[in-house]
Structures are given as structure tokens and as C-alpha cells.
Amino acid sequence: MNLLLLIIIPFLTAVVILTAKDFKQSRSIALVGASIQLVLAFFLLNQYQAAKALVQTEAFVFEQSFEWFPSLGIQFLIGVDGISIAMILLTALVVVAGILVSFTMEELHKEFFFLLILLSLGAYGFFISLDIFTLFFFLEVAVIPKFLLIGIWGSGAKQKSAMKLALMLMGGSALIMVGLIGLYYFSNETGNRSFNMLVLAQYPISYAAQLVFFPFLFAGFGVFTALFPFHTWVPDGHSSAPTAASMFLAGISMKLGGYGCLRVATYLMPDAAVHYAPIIITLASIAIIYGAFATLMQTDLKYINAYSSISHCGFVILGIGMLNKTAIVGAVMQMVSHGLMTALFFAAIGMMYQRTHTRLVSQLGGLLKVMPFISSVFVIAGLCSLGLPGFSGFVSEMTVFVGAWQNPNFWYRLATILACASIVVTAVYILRAAGSSVMGPITQKNFLHLTDAQWNEKLAAIVLLSGIVIIGIAPFLLTDLLSSSTDVLVEKIINTF
């Protein structure tokens, strides 16, 4: 399959949106574009499995390369493996759901849908890039839409949040840039310089250089995925953003960081990853525990989900830091699972907020009686978040724990135990939030005549829910997809032990 389609279709969608005459046209164009992309993503999955059955040795398939700046060795190189396909599927699902819940976004609608599609374009481009310059390019393409989406259509202290998010993400990008340049000059020092990930993997940079540049790359991507000291943009950004943007931020954008940590930092500098693993695991454990306890104190539903995202993304980092196959598969599963779950959570919160005009747990109550569908979706997202078996959260967190436990080191085991224990805290805040906001008696009179979800909102929830349930019930579908690709990664790491 021609991977360029994955970039061309969002691009065309974005251009066509600009010609839309009214609000209905722009939202339907966006929806059609996103749906085509979703179909394409499943088609890609199908094609990938067919191609994998034929050639099992190749790490990446459907590779295409175009010269971009040949004198600097910069190519436009794209290709996919199982991990990127999982991420592309996640992106496609979240984008469709995000557009479905934005059906009432009439203010400056053209710009809104244009920026949403541009953001998704950045994510697709990022996940298919095999050249780290291209990858970096797409990573930054996705920053400005976030800034504008939050700042223009957001709520609360939107300008401050938008600034904070944009500056922190740009700071992350600046760190990544230094790391990339280090890789460029230290790899393959005698041959032609290149940003090509396959070439860089073939000629790893020296141990000393890895020790210098690994922290830049890992911390840079860590900013995107809310690695502990760099997580402060997450609560503000998520809570100020409009619903669709929150879904994109938590569902897609935070995954860019996790994917980068794995694919760029760890894959290209395995020695340094081994060297820094204790620090990574410490930071991840802090994020998990700190995130969980910070969530306990929140009273705003969006803040609850945002802080719990810090905790959940900690599992991704923990899985990567453990550097064994099971843990890394678990980390990728957790990325997919968290993406779907948190997008669903934000969608449900958005729907509730749109009707009740409040997100404070203390002011909500008894919503299950007036809007059963939305409330059930909210509870299900919560249950997935606390890791109830049958949903994706359970399988992915379990896989991370199993992988983490394989490491016999005492401190690693301690980190694992602490991370496991955080699930109890998760249960406390989720059950408390769900209990007091959707169950019990109806607290305010004006809730009585609220309506339940529209067809578009139901469809959005169903799209995300089906992903969560399918992974929860049949995790092998995802693990099979990831398995061979993680082997390639882990092989490099094992060689360095």
C-alpha cells in the first residue's frame, strides 16, 4: 500500500475544508476525510499482515524514499511496522471520534476543523516516518494546531494553558533537535551522514556519545508524554482544551512522545538506555504514584482525567525502561489502550459538560437517570482506567507488570510493586468520581430535562468502546501485531547486555 495516502488524505481534507460554505459542510467534510482515513488504516493493517506473511525478515514494510535535501543526507523516508500500525489505528479511531463529538462547534468552524485535521496529519506523518528529520518535522507540525485549538476554543485560563503547553512542547522539541544532530554527526562518522533511522541503527554511535545525547532525546520526547518533571503542561492543557482537542492531546499527542522514546531514543541508543534505565524507572514510578495521588485531590472531572493520564503514561515509560520484550509490548499496548480510554473519558466529560455546564464532581449527581448512555460510557471509561478485566486497561497494565517483574533486581521489583499498588489509588478516585457524579439522587433541578447523547455522540463512543473491548477480550490481536516488531527492538538491547 502506498503510505503517502495517509498524509495526502488529511492534507486534501484540510484544503477542502477551507472551501466549505457553512458549518454543516465543514463538519461533514472533516468527518468524511477522517472516515476514509479510518478505512485506510484498517486496509493498511490487512495489507501489512499479508505482506508480513510473505516476507518475515524485513523489519519495515511499504518503504518509500524520496530525496529531500540530498546534499545534507536528508530523505523523506516512510515505512511501517507493527508498532506504527497500532499507533495509526489508534490515531484514526480517535480522530473520527473527536470529529463526531465536535458537531456543535460552530464558532470559527472552518479554522477548527482545519486545525484538527492538521494535527492528525502531523501524527500520521510522525508514525510513518523512518527518517528522524521527517519524524521531527511532523512532530513539530502538530504543536501549533494544539496551541491555537486550546487558545481559541478552550475554556478557563485558556491563553495561559495554551502558552504553557506550546512552550513546553517546543522546549521538548529543542531538546530533541540537539539529540538528532548528535546522532547525525556521531553515527557512521566515515561514511555519508544521514538521518535515516535504518542507517543509524546499523551504525550505532559510540558509547560516550550515547551517554551525552540519550538524555536529550529521551527527555525531549518525555515532555510530550508527560515524563515526571516535565508533566506540568498536561493538567492545564487538557482541562482548558475543547473536547476534541483534549481527546487528540491525550489520545494521540501524548503517544507521539512514548513512540519517540521507544523508536528513536531507545532503539538508536540501546547502550545508553541500559545505562540510564534506573533513572527512567525512578522517574516513571514517581509519575505513576504522584499522578495517582494528585488525582485524588482533584474536583474537576477534566483535571481528574488529566492527572490520571500522567499516572497512566508513567506505565508506558516504566515498560520502556524495563527493556525486555514483554514490558515493551506492554508499553505499546498501554499507549493504545490509554489513548482509546482517555479519549473516551474526555468525550464523556465533554458531553456532560455541554449539557450541565459544570465539570465539578460536587455539583454533579444522578446523571445516570437523565442521560443513561453518556453516564454508562463515563463509568465504562472509568472502569477501563482502573484496570478492570475485560477492558484494554487490564491487559496492557498486566503485561507491563509481568514484563517488569521479569527483572530480578530488587529496586526494579520495588518499582513494580509500587506501580501495582497505585492501581488501588486509581480505583479510589475513579469510583469516587463515578459514584458521586453519575449515581445517587439528582442534585440539581435543571438536570431533569437534560437529553441523552445524539447519534453522533453515540457513534463516537461506540467507535472508541469497540476498540477498548476488542483489545480487552482478544489482546492477542494486538500482541501478534506488535510481537515481531518489538523483537527487532529488543534484539538490539539484548546484544548490548
Add this chain to the structure above:
Amino acid sequence: MGLELLFTLKHELLISLSIFLLLFIFVGSNHTKGATIIHIVNALLLISVFFFLFEPKQSFVFNQMFESNGLIQFQKSILSLGLLLISALSFQWLKHHKNVIEFYLLLLSSLLGMFFMISAANMLFFYLGLELATIPLAAAANFDLEKRKSGEAAMKLIYSSAFSSALLLLGISFVYGLTGSLNFTEISEKIPVNALSQFAFILVFSGFAFKMSVVPFHLWTADVYEGAPVPVTAFLSVVSKAAISFVFVQVLFKVFIHLELSYTISLAVVSICTMLLGNLFAMRQENIKRFLAFSSIAQVGYILIALMGSHEVAQSAIIYFLLVYVFSNLAAFGVIGIISNSLGKENISDYKGFYQQNKFLSWALAIALFSLAGVPPTAGFFGKFFLILAAASKGYYLLIVIAALNMIISFYYYLRIVRNIFMETSENPMPQVLVQPITKVALIVCLIGMIVLGLYGPVYEYIAAFAKPF
């Protein structure tokens, strides 16, 4: 021989022709309308822009004093493009100005001076070009005759130029004393590496630093930019700075090549100061012209760090960056000029809620600012990335970390304006501004330039193809 001379000097001859045309045909007659003159000059400049495609080969004239090759001609075309865009962007202002002929006479003479300066292969010839490029600018800065600030700007510009020229001349005379020659190639062969030559370098460098507004020689910049009319500010900040940077690359890599160690140290120090001070001051500006002045100081800092890299990469990265810079900065100045001319507003806070009435201008300004900040998909991203890549080519990783940190600071203040445009709502936002068709075309050209130059690789490759070992 005659034909070859014609080809070698084609840019200069065309600009001289334009000057003569203005002087002898239009100055005397009061009947010609301003718009006609503008269109004629624009047409001539447009030809000059495309001249670089025509017979770009290596040649020398005037007894080895004047050099021309493909790269130099390309640079001249960039400068012509800059003046053309300025002229189209400030059409509204120029059309009703009573001294439109004088405006073009001054700026065209300055452009001619820059052409000679770029082509110079000899210190004296270079100095001649530099003076021709600078002196008309001081008069142009004073173009708003009735404004006090304009006069102040012109005085500051002329004093600082005179001072920097004096430093430069002293440096040149030291170099002459050391080598007995003024020819670039001969100097680079004969110049010894000792304290005196390093001192001479520092003097020449200070002369350049004044014109490029490198910290600590930047003090004139903000006042002059604020006082001068917007088109002149745009010319100073974009065309003049680009020209002097082109020459600086040549002089540094050609003439002072053997002093690499000492120039690297001085460049490192001033580049860090330039980036940091430019950025920190830009954060606090309220007047948008002063803001652009300080942001352009910071941009020069990035150029300086690239100069420390290996020569071929640095040269192409800098020329590419300046090409992108012409488009991005002129788009920003264009929008600001339109607003300043029709509404008289020049403060950043005036731009609150700008998007409510002026969608096209808002996007043009926002994309220009993104390009200056170096955010993809605009070409500014590639420009900055290549500069930093060039700086790292000799292993100055600490510097690129500092540059990266500075990019975050600069990101803050560019976004601050974008925030005012899109996110703030104002009770009485700026009313819709009428944009002249020719100005709109120029803005669209800038926007296309900012998007296409990066995504379309062959532009960089065209520049990189000229890179040769010095």
C-alpha cells in the same frame, strides 16, 4: 569582451538604468502619477530578480576588483526581490507620498551599493560599495520629514555608520600594512597569524558587527527601526542585513581563513550575547517595530553560530536562511506597514482581536511569525535547523544547546503576538483594512515562499550546489 562585460554587470547596469530613468525623466516632470513610477520600477526590479538564471558564470572585471559568479548573482537577485517586495507591500503608502521618486532613488542607490559590495574582490572596492549602500539609507530613514523620531533615527544611523566605517577602515589599513595588498585572494595567502592580524580582524569584524547589529554594537538598531518609516525599516532589517551577511561570509571564509581559531572564539562570544540579548529585549517590547528590531538581532545570532561550522555547509545554510528570512520578515513588515499606514497603530496590544476583522492579514502575519520562530511546515524551520546543523558540524554542541534554549525564548514572544491576534477579544478591534491588489499579490508571494522553500528541496540544493571549498 563587450558582451561579457554586459552579462557580468547586468544587475548593476539595470539598477543604474533605473536610477537614470528616475533622475532624468521623472524628477523634472510633475505630471507623472506616483503609481506609474512604482509600476515601472517594480517591473525593472522583477527583471533583476530573474537575472540570476541568465549566464551565471565566473568572471572578473575592473582589474580583478569586481567578481561575479552564479552564487553572487543569486544573492543579488535575492536582494532585488527584497526591494521589489517592499515596494509592492508599501504601495498604498508610496502612492500618495509626494516624494516617491526620491524614495526609489535612495533605495535603488543603496541596492546598487550592495551589489558592488557583494561582488567586491578587493578591500577598497568593498568599502566603496558599503558606503554607497549606507549613506542613502540615512536619508531614507529620515523620510517622514515632519516626524521628530524620524530625524533622530537618521542621525543615529549616520553616526553609528560613520563610526563603524572608521573601525573598518582602520582594520583594512592594518591588513594592508600586514600584507601589502588589498586583493582578497592575495590577503588570504599572505596574512600572518599574529597579534596584529588578529587585532585587524577584530576591527574589521566590529565594522561588520555594527551593520549587522550584533551585540554589543546593536544599540542603534531599535531606535532607528522605530523612527524610520516601515518600508525603510523593512529595507534596513532585511535587505541591508542580508547583503552585509552575504559579504561577511565571503570575507570571513575567504580573507581571514587562516585566523580561524581566533575568529571562532570571538564569534562564539558575540553570538551567544546577540541571541540572548536580542531575545530578552524582544520579550519586553511594546512597539511592534522595536519588537521586530530585537527579534532580527536575535536572528543574526543564529547566523553567527552557523559561521563557526564547516564552510560549505555554513555558507549554503546562511544563504538559504537569508532567503527564507527575506520572505518571512518582509511579510511581517508588510502587514505591519499596512496597519501603520492606514490606522496609525504600531503597538502589540493594538493587535488584540485582529482576527475578528482582518482574516487574511492575520494569517499572513501569523505564518510570517511562525516562520521567524522556526515552526514547520514553514521554511523558517528548515532555515534554523540547517543553521544549527552547520554550527554542529565542527562539534560546538554547547552552542547549539544554547541556541536551542534561545529558540524557546523566541517562541514565547512570537506566540505572544499570535495570541493577541487570535485569542484575545477586543471591544473595538481594528476595523477591516483595505489591501491594495498589488500588496495582496506580494503577501501571497511571501506566503508561498515561506511554505514552498522548505517543502521543496531543490531550492536548497540549488544554493548548496555553489558551495565550494574556500
